[in-house]
Amino acid sequence: MAKKLTELQARGLPSKDNYQKKTLVLQRWKENILGYGFIFPAFLVLGAFVFYPFFQSVYLSFFTTDPSGNIAEFAGFQNYxxxxxxxxxxxxxxxxxxxxxxxxxxxxxxxLLLAVLTYNKWKGMQIFQLIFSLPIAMTIGTSSLIWMLLYDPSTGLFNYLLHHLGLPSIQWLNDPSWALISVSIMSIxxxxxxxxxxxxxxxxxxxEEIYESARVDGAGSLRILLQMTIPLMxxxxxFVFVTSVISSLQAFGQFNILTNGGPADSTNVFVFSLYQEAFVNFQYGLGSTRALILFVVIMLLTWLNFKFGERRVHYQ
Known part of the structure; x- marks a missing residue:
């Protein structure tokens, strides 16, 4: 048998080991092609809606544009x-x-406080868990309209309660000193x-054994929360802190519906000013510049969070 394999190799024919290796290589190629085939649609979507707009924004930030969005002239770093x-x-x-x-x-x-108060599996607790989770099912547009009615200076619920408490009414969305606070309450x-x-x-x-051991040792609820619950979670x-910071920096819908950047530009947040520059004033070059600056700010704050904040995170 060994003599026949030697003769086959001498004739240039593949041996059994070489045949198995080629079969494995071919199988890996098929698996790779199949894997790339599965991710190709996602790559197309990301390319069309993420990568292309990003590089197009980088390109437009160095130019001035006319009201139609066409490039007028090269501006270099003048936009910045x-x-x-x-x-x-x-x-x-x-x-x-x-x-x-x-x-x-x-x-x-x-x-966090609501989660600590309602994490037990007591009877009826699931109702409170459902109620506190409901805002996730509301869109920004719907939520903004609901809160606009609540903030209404004449028929809104909040001023109605203030009136019955003997307190003066508040121009929630029309007073520059209250507008940002009002939108912040809605965003919270x-x-x-x-x-x-x-x-x-x-x-x-x-x-749960950790809580039971702490209670046996005489630890109170506040001490358990500060020294055990928070470090362990x-x-x-x-994660919630990082995502909340990014979300707040990108806030737009509630400002566009509730205050439209006013009054007196008191709620003219970054993304709303970007929208005004690009889609109202038709200055796509300056709008793209603002978008890139926002991207850099978000990246910088996220990096700082991971650089200094993650040191206090305890992974189990």
Whole structure:
């Protein structure tokens, strides 16, 4: 037999080992082609709606455009210089950061407290869990219209309650000192559903034996929450914090419906000013520049979160 294999190799015919290797290589090629075939539709969608718009924005940021969106002339870095010397741009960036400061901590703390209060599997607790999760099922448009009715200065529920408490009415969306706070309250409610679901899963992930041991040692509820629950569910809190920051920096729909950037530009957040520049003033070059700056800001803040915030995360 060995003599026959030697003769086959001498004639240039493949041996049994070489045949098996070629079969394995061919099988791997088929698997790779099949795998690429499955991801190709997703790649097309990402290319059409993510990669192409991104590179097109980079390209347009170096040009000025006419009202039709056609390139007029090369501007170089003039669009960037114009924005960073524009008081309106710096103001919108500051309003966006202030909106983030209003909404992110409040939404996380509120969702955490509700998750801690309702994680038990007591009878009837699922009703409260369903109620606190409901905002996730509401679209921005629907939620904004509901809150617009609540904020109505003459027929809204909030001013009705203030009137019965003997307090003066508030121009929630028409007063520059209240407009951003009003939209922030609505945004906190909107983000509550998703944050609550994630943090509820985090609280349930903590073993019940740890709570029982702490109670036996005499630890109170507040101490258990601060020294045990929060550290053990830190991966969930970190994820919610990062996604909430990104979401707040990209907020647009509620401002467009409730305040339209007003009054007196008090709610002119970054994405709304981008929309105004590109689709109202038809300055696609400046709009693309704003979009890229927002991309850089989000990337920088996300990197800082992972650089310094993840050190406090305890993965089990």
């Amino acid at each position: 210089i114009h924005l960073f010397t524009n008081s309106e741009f710096l103001s919108s960036l500051g309003i966006t950061l202030l909106f983030t400061l209003y909404t992110v901590p409040a939404s996380i703390i509120l969702a 409610w909107m983000s509550l559903g998703l944050n609550y679901i994630i943090l509820l899963a985090g609280v349930r992930h903590v073993p 830190s991966p969930y809190l970190f």
